[in-house]
Amino acid sequence: MCLGVPGQIVEIIDRELLLAMAEVSGVRRKVNVTCIVDDAHPLDACIGDWVLIHVGFAMARIDEAEAAETLKVLTAMGELQAELASMRQSAELP
Amino acid sequence: MKYAHEFRDPGLAKGILAELRDVVGRTGATAARPLHIMEVCGGHTHAIFRYGLHELVPKEIEFIHGPGCPVCVLPMGRVDDCIEIAEHPQVIFATFGDAMRVPGTKKSLLQAKADGADIRLVYSPLDALTIARENPDREVVFFALGFETTMPSTALTVLQAQRERIGNFSLFCNHITVPQPIKALLDDPDMRLDGFVGPGHVSMVVGTRPYDFIVRDYGKPIVVSGFEPLDLLQSVLMVVTQIAEGRAEVENQYGRVVPRDGNPQALAAINAVFEPRDKFEWRGLGEIDASGVKMRAAFLAWDAERKFDVGYGKRREIADPLNARCGDVLKGLLKPVGCPLFGSVCNPETPVGALMVSSEGACAAYHQYAGARLAEPA
Numbered sequence: 001m002c003l004g005v006p007g008q009i010v011e012i013i014d015r016e017l018l019l020a021m022a023e024v025s026g027v028r029r030k031v032n033v034t035c036i037v038d039d040a041h042p043l044d045a046c047i048g049d050w051v052l053i054h055v056g057f058a059m060a061r062i063d064e065a066e067a068a069e070t071l072k073v074l075t076a077m078g079e080l081q082a083e084l085a086s087m088r089q090s091a092e093l094p
Numbered sequence: 095m096k097y098a099h100e101f102r103d104p105g106l107a108k109g110i111l112a113e114l115r116d117v118v119g120r121t122g123a124t125a126a127r128p129l130h131i132m133e134v135c136g137g138h139t140h141a142i143f144r145y146g147l148h149e150l151v152p153k154e155i156e157f158i159h160g161p162g163c164p165v166c167v168l169p170m171g172r173v174d175d176c177i178e179i180a181e182h183p184q185v186i187f188a189t190f191g192d193a194m195r196v197p198g199t200k201k202s203l204l205q206a207k208a209d210g211a212d213i214r215l216v217y218s219p220l221d222a223l224t225i226a227r228e229n230p231d232r233e234v235v236f237f238a239l240g241f242e243t244t245m246p247s248t249a250l251t252v253l254q255a256q257r258e259r260i261g262n263f264s265l266f267c268n269h270i271t272v273p274q275p276i277k278a279l280l281d282d283p284d285m286r287l288d289g290f291v292g293p294g295h296v297s298m299v300v301g302t303r304p305y306d307f308i309v310r311d312y313g314k315p316i317v318v319s320g321f322e323p324l325d326l327l328q329s330v331l332m333v334v335t336q337i338a339e340g341r342a343e344v345e346n347q348y349g350r351v352v353p354r355d356g357n358p359q360a361l362a363a364i365n366a367v368f369e370p371r372d373k374f375e376w377r378g379l380g381e382i383d384a385s386g387v388k389m390r391a392a393f394l395a396w397d398a399e400r401k402f403d404v405g406y407g408k409r410r411e412i413a414d415p416l417n418a419r420c421g422d423v424l425k426g427l428l429k430p431v432g433c434p435l436f437g438s439v440c441n442p443e444t445p446v447g448a449l450m451v452s453s454e455g456a457c458a459a460y461h462q463y464a465g466a467r468l469a470e471p472a
């Protein structure tokens with residue numbers, strides 16, 4: 001819950017609600033990008049961003065190398081598998 | 095070096111450890127009276143055990159595991175509250191998986207679900223809002239727990255519910271904050287703490303200023319850290335260097351993710367929806383001033399505490415079971431293996447205390463990586 005997982009923003013899906021599609025180790029998940037959008041970094045600029053995702057919210061932009069390293073550590077700790085499982089489960093929601 | 099091959103850069107890890115041995119020698123610490131360095135965050139506790147950092151660092155350094163595991167400090171009364179809400183026939187109760195196995199006085203949420211309560215595991219509070227949209231004739235309650243890291247997500251979800259006028263959604267708000275328990279531990283005469291490794295992802299939201307009091311009022315160093323093993327070693331080195339040089343500062347090892355002033359959008363959402371409580375109850379630590387938040391009056395319509403008349407302050411504090419030493423372990427006064435229930439009565443399959451439930455809890459971390467072996471009779 002506290003660690004978050006890295007993912008890449010691949011598509012904007014709702015401009016009003018600031019929702020985007022992120023890809024996390026092959027799993028696609030809707031995320032809210034409110035916390036990474038501002039005047040200097042508008043919504044469209046988010047596509048391609050690597051971000052740290054906490055419970056469905058992109059909380060910080062990170063670089064690709066950081067993302068790869070974080071994924072490795074999360075995998076070693078068993079946290080990535082748990083996060084992906086709960087993401088997949090919730091992807092079945094309408 | 096035990097897990098050295100797993101480091102991103104084993105050479106760098108060796109270098110940091112050599113430097114650490116050198117610097118710790120200049121602090122006057124000994125193996126008999128080591129430096130007590132508290133890692134506040136449960137994610138750090140987990141990483142320390144996973145990578146065996148507690149065994150890699152010099153014996154003059156002892157990690158004291160802090161209270162930064164939100165599930166572990168959840169009082170039994172709050173679990174009972176959740177079950178009371180969840181067993182209401184109108185209610186769909188949505189929660190993160192971590193909370194499911196925390197024991198209440200009579201049962202856990204997992205047992206309540208087995209008994210027929212409509213309890214759904216969700217990955218995000220946004221999923222709970224989706225369930226509310228799809229079930230307009232039911233009341234969907236999301237169990238909001240966690241530190242400042244998860245607060246923006248629940249705040250933004252409530253703001254979304256308000257915007258869409260979704261009236262059958264509410265938050266059972268039990269969010270807690272990191273700085274206040276640090277203060278409580280520093281004020282505790284039984285504790286001896288020499289420095290802190292500060293939480294990375296909480297700080298990503300709140301920035302590093304909330305820790306200024308640790309330096310100003312207590313003269314102790316704190317270094318905000320990432321959770322990769324190299325980050326943690328580096329941060330410990332920074333803390334010990336401060337001690338060796340007689341400095342106490344707030345330093346930021348995790349600058350690549352943590353801005354000094356935090357995340358403005360996240361802080362704005364938190365401030366819009368939540369306000370501090372006078373005090374809040376922590377499992378094992380008791381009441382701590384201003385250590386939790388509640389929903390502002392403007393969000394009455396989305397506040398489960400008011401809708402169901404349950405929550406903090408509405409029931410007596412419930413002590414942990416006899417012989418359980420969770421409070422002492424949470425404060426870092428006792429290692430998990432020192433608890434008489436560890437590994438025998440209390441284990442990850444049948445946890446007695448919440449510290450055994452989450453991978454971020456010190457007891458579960460010990461059990462998973464080393465403690466089970468330590469606990470076996472010699």
Ligand code: SF4
Pocket residue numbers: 417418419420421423430433434435436437440441445446447448449450457
């Ligand atoms: S072993 Fe169980 S009862 Fe003992 S301190 Fe840890 S969680 Fe509490």
